Amino acid sequence: MNLINIFGELEKSDPEVYERMDTRRAALKGFASMSGKVALAGIPIALGSMFKKSYGQANNGTVLEILNYALTLEYLEAEFYQMAIARFGQIGVPAGAAQAAITTIGNHDTQHVAFLKSAITATGGTPVAKPNFDFSSGGGSTTGPFANVFLNYQTFLAVAQTFEDTGVRAYKGRAVELVKGGDLLQAALNIHSVEARHASHIRQMRKANNFADIKPWITLKTAVEHPNLLTMERKILCRLVFKLPI
Amino acid sequence: MTDICDHEIAHREFFKNALGSSPIQGLEVNFTSINFGSCDSVLGTAKAFEDLGVSAYNGAGRLFQSPDYLTLAGKIVSVKARRAALISDLISNGTFANSKVIDSNGLEKSRTPPEVLAIASAFVTTRLNAGNLPTS
Numbered sequence: 082m083n084l085i086n087i088f089g090e091l092e093k094s095d096p097e098v099y100e101r102m103d104t105r106r107a108a109l110k111g112f113a114s115m116s117g118k119v120a121l122a123g124i125p126i127a128l129g130s131m132f133k134k135s136y137g138q139a140n141n142g143t144v145l146e147i148l149n150y151a152l153t154l155e156y157l158e159a160e161f162y163q164m165a166i167a168r169f170g171q172i173g174v175p176a177g178a179a180q181a182a183i184t185t186i187g188n189h190d191t192q193h194v195a196f197l198k199s200a201i202t203a204t205g206g207t208p209v210a211k212p213n214f215d216f217s218s219g220g221g222s223t224t225g226p227f228a229n230v231f232l233n234y235q236t237f238l239a240v241a242q243t244f245e246d247t248g249v250r251a252y253k254g255r256a257v258e259l260v261k262g263g264d265l266l267q268a269a270l271n272i273h274s275v276e277a278r279h280a281s282h283i284r285q286m287r288k289a290n291n292f293a294d295i296k297p298w299i300t301l302k303t304a305v306e307h308p309n310l311l312t313m314e315r316k317i318l319c320r321l322v323f324k325l326p327i
Numbered sequence: 328m329t330d331i332c333d334h335e336i337a338h339r340e341f342f343k344n345a346l347g348s349s350p351i352q353g354l355e356v357n358f359t360s361i362n363f364g365s366c367d368s369v370l371g372t373a374k375a376f377e378d379l380g381v382s383a384y385n386g387a388g389r390l391f392q393s394p395d396y397l398t399l400a401g402k403i404v405s406v407k408a409r410r411a412a413l414i415s416d417l418i419s420n421g422t423f424a425n426s427k428v429i430d431s432n433g434l435e436k437s438r439t440p441p442e443v444l445a446i447a448s449a450f451v452t453t454r455l456n457a458g459n460l461p462t463s
Contacts, residue, residue, distance in 0.1 A: 258394075
């Protein structure tokens with residue numbers, strides 16, 4: 082393990098790092114005792130007020146824009162999985178482990194939606210409304226290239242993998258803008274690693290379904306051997322999330 | 328497992344490179360509590376290490392001053408989380424993101440460096456003390 086190296090690096094770049102951690106530990110201790118007193122559903126709001134404290138008003142615009150961007154992605158994933166959960170039979174998701182895994186992932190994404198909405202409200206912003214999604218990637222026609230996404234297990238898993246890998250990259254990409262962002266950055270990272278766990282499992286499910294060379298992580302080999310995945314990712318991002326022409 | 332080992336070596340070499348002339352020496356490890364003849368023991372320890380690693384990066388992200396290093400740490404932690412999920416599934420399929428590692432808001436754990444060191448010290452003979460870390 083390379084833990085000490087990391088801490089050495091942190092300390093090198095920020096000599097006050099340990100002092101700051103002590104302060105943070107005290108803050109977290111306070112938060113822990115507070116969260117013991119509020120209902121579980123109230124926790125995101127409490128976190129939101131922590132975010133507000135860790136960011137001055139000057140940064141709020143960017144922070145809210147990033148939170149709403151994350152919320153849009155979570156709306157997409159949450160609706161995708163909730164639709165799938167209601168259609169396990171017609172998609173052909175095997176009963177047992179596969180259905181349980183999709184349910185687990187869907188529940189997390191629904192929790193992320195609730196968490197982000199609460200955090201946005203508590204940070205003084207307004208959560209964006211859920212867009213209408215066309216999971217066929219047809220730009221609203223519902224007859225796009227993945228029109229059978231809820232009729233074919235392999236298509237469903239391919240789109241799911243694209244969403245999960247995209248989710249991981251999206252959080253990673255925007256997290257950079259939150260550098261030194263304290264609690265908000267940490268919350269983004271805490272969602273980021275959950276998305277990575279989802280991606281890993283979806284990739285294992287695909288591996289078990291005729292994509293034997295897919296690994297739980299992204300490899301150059303995978304990108305070369307399945308260039309259509311990259312095309313698919315681009316199409317989905319363009320049409321569903323950013324509403325741009327392909 | 329070979330892929331995972333190769334990832335770790337790549338990460339170690341990356342950090343050594345990034346640290347230039349000031350990386351710490353290799354750690355003296357103590358793996359006597361692991362039974363390398365038992366798949367359960369090896370996988371169980373691997374899961375503990377991976378989950379600890381993810382929580383460590385999640386907790387340390389806020390300490391980075393440089394966006395570039397934060398991005399690199401993000402790239403490492405997502406691979407780590409993917410591995411953590413795989414190893415967890417190898418132990419018991421479907422446990423890739425269960426409530427032991429993910430809270431009711433759908434968030435994974437973060438651990439501070441002192442918390443990580445306290446857990447890691449069970450496997451490391453070299454003294455791990457946040458107060459004794461190199462400053463340059």
